[in-house]
Amino acid sequence: MALALEQVGVAFGGFRALTDVSLSVNAGDVVGLIGPNGAGKTTCINVLTGFQRPSSGRVLLDGRDVSALPAHRLRRAGVARTFQAGRLFGGLDVLDNLACTGVGLGLRRAESERQASDLLGWMGIAPLESRPAAGLPYTDERRVAIARALMGDPAYLLLDEPAAGMSEAEANDLAALIRRIAHDRGIGCLLIEHNVGLVLSVCSDVVVLDGGRVIEHGDRNVILGSRAVREAYLGAHTEAA
Ligand SMILES: Nc1ncnc2c1ncn2[C@@H]1O[C@H](COP(=O)(O)OP(=O)(O)O)[C@@H](O)[C@H]1O
Ligand SMILES: [Mg+2]
Numbered sequence: 001m002a003l004a005l006e007q008v009g010v011a012f013g014g015f016r017a018l019t020d021v022s023l024s025v026n027a028g029d030v031v032g033l034i035g036p037n038g039a040g041k042t043t044c045i046n047v048l049t050g051f052q053r054p055s056s057g058r059v060l061l062d063g064r065d066v067s068a069l070p071a072h073r074l075r076r077a078g079v080a081r082t083f084q085a086g087r088l089f090g091g092l093d094v095l096d097n098l099a100c101t102g103v104g105l106g107l108r109r110a111e112s113e114r115q116a117s118d119l120l121g122w123m124g125i126a127p128l129e130s131r132p133a134a135g136l137p138y139t140d141e142r143r144v145a146i147a148r149a150l151m152g153d154p155a156y157l158l159l160d161e162p163a164a165g166m167s168e169a170e171a172n173d174l175a176a177l178i179r180r181i182a183h184d185r186g187i188g189c190l191l192i193e194h195n196v197g198l199v200l201s202v203c204s205d206v207v208v209l210d211g212g213r214v215i216e217h218g219d220r221n222v223i224l225g226s227r228a229v230r231e232a233y234l235g236a237h238t239e240a241a
Pocket of ligand 1: 012015017035036037038039040041042043044
């Protein structure tokens with residue numbers, strides 16, 4: 001059981017955002033996706049979730065070619081994501097943000113509210129239930145976005161820089177949450193993150209992109225020992241090295 005990109009290319013006009021990218025996330029595993037700004041990380045998530053059609057290659061969901069499925073169909077098929085910017089429904093309270101998503105996924109209203117409430121409890125943020133989403137502090141907004149992505153019990157969860165703007169303590173809490181999502185719920189996670197320390201502490205397997213290509217792939221030791229990775233980060237002068 002895996003969600004995978006198979007030799008995926010994405011072109012925007014004449015610009016190649018991704019070239020021959022292959023990666024795979026197994027159920028219950030957390031795979032890291034790192035690389036300098038503009039490397040193509042978000043584009044990978046967009047392709048995996050049906051927000052962007054690949055120009056070449058395939059997206060495979062548990063062995064089935066889902067390259068042509070639109071985003072809402074992939075979500076129903078069990079592929080959920082968060083966005084770099086939270087994108088909550090600002091006019092709704094937290095519970096309704098989750099409950100509406102559940103209804104959109106085909107749950108009955110009461111069932112959806114129960115699941116929303118259970119999830120907020122499981123994540124330790126039940127007190128936020130009736131707070132308006134618009135006024136939430138940044139880190140709470142991030143947690144609610146993750147809770148919302150867990151509605152409907154997805155098989156895969158793709159997280160686009162969920163720790164951005166968090167303190168070290170908050171990022172550690174987030175790391176613990178991601179481990180629980182993978183281990184306790186059996187969800188396969190793909191984690192895009194600038195905080196490389198966080199990625200190495202959570203992920204069994206890390207893929208490094210630069211210029212739209214996979215330049216390294218392996219465990220913590222492979223990544224830490226990689227000359228290609230060091231050069232990509234130093235060359236791009238990012239804060240993440
Ligand atoms: N819709 C688009 N149209 C044109 N170029 C895009 C589009 N989306 C992304 N890009 C470009 O593709 C490259 C990769 O972007 P992205 O996947 O967002 O990188 P990352 O998430 O690694 O910072 C960047 O150069 C970006 O400007
Ligand atoms: Mg991005």
